[in-house]
Amino acid sequence: MDYDVKDLNLAKQGRLRIEWAEKNMPVLRLIRARFTKEKPLRGVRVGCCLHVTTETANLMETLKAGGAELRLCASNPLSTQDDSAAALVTDTKIGVFAVRGEDNKTYYKHIASVLANNPQITIDDGADLVSALHGNGNGGAAAGVWAGLEETTTGVIRLRAMAQQGVLRFPVIAINDSQTKHMFDNRYGTGQSTVDGILRATNHLMAGSKVVICGYGWCGRGVASRARGMGAEVIVCEVEPIKALEALMDGFRVMPMAQAVREGDVFVTLTGNLGIIRQEHFLKMKDGAVIANSGHFNVEIDLDALDQMSSKRRLVRRDVEEYTLKDGKRIHILGEGRLINLAAAEGHPAMVMDMSFANQALGVEYIVKNRGKLPLGVHALPERIDREIARLKLKSMGVKIDTLTSAQKKYLAEWTMGT
Numbered sequence: 001m002d003y004d005v006k007d008l009n010l011a012k013q014g015r016l017r018i019e020w021a022e023k024n025m026p027v028l029r030l031i032r033a034r035f036t037k038e039k040p041l042r043g044v045r046v047g048c049c050l051h052v053t054t055e056t057a058n059l060m061e062t063l064k065a066g067g068a069e070l071r072l073c074a075s076n077p078l079s080t081q082d083d084s085a086a087a088l089v090t091d092t093k094i095g096v097f098a099v100r101g102e103d104n105k106t107y108y109k110h111i112a113s114v115l116a117n118n119p120q121i122t123i124d125d126g127a128d129l130v131s132a133l134h135g136n137g138n139g140g141a142a143a144g145v146w147a148g149l150e151e152t153t154t155g156v157i158r159l160r161a162m163a164q165q166g167v168l169r170f171p172v173i174a175i176n177d178s179q180t181k182h183m184f185d186n187r188y189g190t191g192q193s194t195v196d197g198i199l200r201a202t203n204h205l206m207a208g209s210k211v212v213i214c215g216y217g218w219c220g221r222g223v224a225s226r227a228r229g230m231g232a233e234v235i236v237c238e239v240e241p242i243k244a245l246e247a248l249m250d251g252f253r254v255m256p257m258a259q260a261v262r263e264g265d266v267f268v269t270l271t272g273n274l275g276i277i278r279q280e281h282f283l284k285m286k287d288g289a290v291i292a293n294s295g296h297f298n299v300e301i302d303l304d305a306l307d308q309m310s311s312k313r314r315l316v317r318r319d320v321e322e323y324t325l326k327d328g329k330r331i332h333i334l335g336e337g338r339l340i341n342l343a344a345a346e347g348h349p350a351m352v353m354d355m356s357f358a359n360q361a362l363g364v365e366y367i368v369k370n371r372g373k374l375p376l377g378v379h380a381l382p383e384r385i386d387r388e389i390a391r392l393k394l395k396s397m398g399v400k401i402d403t404l405t406s407a408q409k410k411y412l413a414e415w416t417m418g419t
């Protein structure tokens with residue numbers, strides 16, 4: 001079996017952590033139990049490019065229980081948990097190609113190793129696998145893919161651009177479009193794990209700090225609300241007027257970046273776009289400003305510009321790089337500007353990844369059942385699957401809810417009954 005991980009001796013520690021996560025993934029456990037019996041994915045080759053974490057390990061083991069043949073590489077060079085990777089190779093016999101801190105060349109070599117197994121289904125977090133499949137020389141391999149699944153907002157945006165330009169060669173299911181994904185993982189997962197990453201890196205006191213949130217999508221909303229919960233004064237910068245208005249009515253101050261940079265102590269980018277914090281912004285920041293990115297790619301902070309403006313650069317704590325500008329002002333960049341929740345913390349908690357990865361597991365089964373029937377393009381999973389995941393999650397949490405009475409159902413279906 002081919003693989004490339006840091007150290008197989010880490011497998012024992014990885015196993016303990018994978019089991020710890022499993023305790024908080026009851027919906028995925030139920031799916032795994034059914035997959036073990038029914039083997040709905042028997043012999044299907046699934047190529048995965050995901051953050052290699054304890055939660056992802058639980059997804060891999062669920063797909064394997066369903067009979068899938070798997071390969072896995074990292075979806076970010078700095079998000080791999082080497083112990084999880086080792087346990088997947090040693091105990092689960094999955095070909096994992098991921099080493100924390102791998103350089104760009106190795107990152108793409110690992111993607112190529114996953115594609116070398118000719119996947120029939122792809123699972124991506126950020127669309128790097130699908131994008132590589134459509135790149136130079138890989139067109140043939142794309143022809144063998146039944147369909148793909150995409151985990152994250154940035155990946156879905158890239159795939160919709162590919163579909164729009166008419167270059168996407170197979171259907172893709174946007175897992176991020178499921179309500180049980182983006183309303184929970186993006187909001188509460190990113191919300192908590194981003195703050196967790198900033199705190200582990202800096203030990204900063206949130207109470208009384210001015211925290212600037214760049215981008216008020218589901219992830220930005222989550223971080224803003226968690227930072228406020230810890231006593232921070234939160235400022236939101238947003239280009240989209242409806243979202244800016246929402247941030248305002250959610251009780252946050254809203255202003256342009258040019259103004260926010262003068263006030264902020266901590267900055268978090270989560271826009272999915274590039275060049276959010278640039279030279280003109282660094283120049284106006286306070287001494288000691290802390291900057292983290294929680295968007296998918298490390299393009300939101302212009303680190304090249306910061307490097308050029310600086311007379312000195314040093315690592316002052318694990319995951320904290322201090323840049324000293326020519327006037328002596330210091331700016332702190334966390335986790336090399338990569339996803340801070342995975343670079344400096346452990347990513348989203350298992351409790352929320354349970355729903356995201358239940359969507360992925362049921363999505364793979366859905367593709368197998370509907371092989372050849374899905375139209376080209378980017379689609380959401382059917383709503384009945386989304387609702388079922390919510391129902392199972394509530395049940396696992398011991399929460400019961402009401403159901404409509406027959407009179408209420410009738411009332412909702414009726415349009416003549418005004419009173």
Ligand code: ADE
Pocket residue numbers: 050051052053054055056346347348349350353
């Ligand atoms: N994305 C964010 N958090 C994650 C986690 N814990 N596992 C996999 N992907 C993630």
